[in-house]
Amino acid sequence: xxxxxxxxxxxxxxxxxxxxxxxxxxxxxxxxxxxxxxxxxxxxxxxxxxxxxxxxxxxxxxxxxxxxxxxxxxxxxxxxxxxxxxxxxxxxxxxxxxxxxxxxxxxxxxxxxxxxxxxxxxxxxxxxxxxxxxxxxxxxxxxxxxxxxxxxxxxxxxxxxxxxxxxxxxxxxxxxxxxxxxxxxxxxxxxxxxxxxxxxxxxxxxxxxxxxxxxxxxxxxxxxxxxxxxxxxxxxxxxxxxxxxxxxxxxxxxxxxxxxxxxxxxxxxxxxxxxxxxxxxxxxxxxxxxxxxxxxxxxxxxxxxxxxxxxxxxxxxxxxxxxxxxxxx
Numbered sequence: 001x002x003x004x005x006x007x008x009x010x011x012x013x014x015x016x017x018x019x020x021x022x023x024x025x026x027x028x029x030x031x032x033x034x035x036x037x038x039x040x041x042x043x044x045x046x047x048x049x050x051x052x053x054x055x056x057x058x059x060x061x062x063x064x065x066x067x068x069x070x071x072x073x074x075x076x077x078x079x080x081x082x083x084x085x086x087x088x089x090x091x092x093x094x095x096x097x098x099x100x101x102x103x104x105x106x107x108x109x110x111x112x113x114x115x116x117x118x119x120x121x122x123x124x125x126x127x128x129x130x131x132x133x134x135x136x137x138x139x140x141x142x143x144x145x146x147x148x149x150x151x152x153x154x155x156x157x158x159x160x161x162x163x164x165x166x167x168x169x170x171x172x173x174x175x176x177x178x179x180x181x182x183x184x185x186x187x188x189x190x191x192x193x194x195x196x197x198x199x200x201x202x203x204x205x206x207x208x209x210x211x212x213x214x215x216x217x218x219x220x221x222x223x224x225x226x227x228x229x230x231x232x233x234x235x236x237x238x239x240x241x242x243x244x245x246x247x248x249x250x251x252x253x254x255x256x257x258x259x260x261x262x263x264x265x266x267x268x269x270x271x272x273x274x275x276x277x278x279x280x281x282x283x284x285x286x287x288x289x290x291x292x293x294x295x296x297x298x299x300x301x302x303x304x305x306x307x308x309x310x311x312x313x314x315x316x317x318x319x320x321x322x323x324x325x326x327x328x329x
Contacts, residue, residue: 024104027111028111031112031160032070035160037068038065039068040065040213040251044062066191069082073138076099077103083099101115102114116146118146151184158187162183193212225246225316225317233312249269264288265315267284280300284296
């Protein structure tokens with residue numbers, strides 16, 4: 001028979017494991033709540049691929065947008081996120097496109113495991129977050145796991161911090177003698193990441209890039225804007241150039257029209273610096289680098305749509321509707 005002391009120890013150990021498992025489950029739910037959203041970052045190259053340090057004031061900066069959305073994929077897991085990342089100047093060219101599977105960990109030291117999946121045909125699944133039709137047709141054969149690249153994240157109050165572990169995350173864009181060390185911090189008011197390319201043989205740092213928030217967007221509303229252009233100026237000759245997401249706290253995007261004009265589009269509401277006492281939603285179109293806008297429009301702060309029509313150029317923005325995932329025309 002087991003002694004009373006052994007029984008007590010067994011029960012205490014089981015209770016601790018159950019407690020750790022419960023905490024991890026709650027951490028998964030918290031991360032699934034805090035990670036989705038629009039993150040606008042300034043990305044800096046700290047060390048070049050040639051191994052040359054990039055020190056201020058010579059550090060190069062790139063503006064990056066990351067959009068993360070919760071998606072329903074029961075065959076992959078209870079908590080799944082869809083991630084799209086692109087440069088602000090190139091919203092039509094996705095730089096990263098991933099599914100993130102969030103799993104609880106039973107270890108007391110770690111909170112959440114994030115497994116990463118890429119797409120076998122990425123372009124087919126673009127805008128997956130807002131298309132129930134695409135989401136329902138996605139199957140396991142359409143995605144590929146990224147072994148060795150899973151993230152182990154720990155909860156620190158309202159933030160999650162961690163990254164890859166070991167040397168098994170091989171970057172397909174580089175030779176097999178290098179691996180990726182990726183670290184990230186996700187919180188309500190913070191998004192920070194660091195990507196290091198390391199030598200497997202020597203652990204020598206070959207390249208380093210860091211990204212961090214360049215303005216707050218956590219209380220922003222997200223709009224989808226359709227941008228159309230006409231070579232003749234007639235409505236009948238218009239064709240869609242881009243469809244991009246903008247938040248209303250100074251969200252910006254840039255395009256180049258077929259005739260070579262470089263345009264910038266921005267949405268403002270309560271962040272508008274010249275009308276602090278006006279509750280309005282403001283859309284601005286201007287030439288890149290210009291002081292004065294080509295056109296602007298304003299409407300009520302809680303309006304469902306805002307648009308500008310210049311004949312040769314038209315832009316119409318409406319809020320992304322999470323209830324259906326579809327964007328109305």
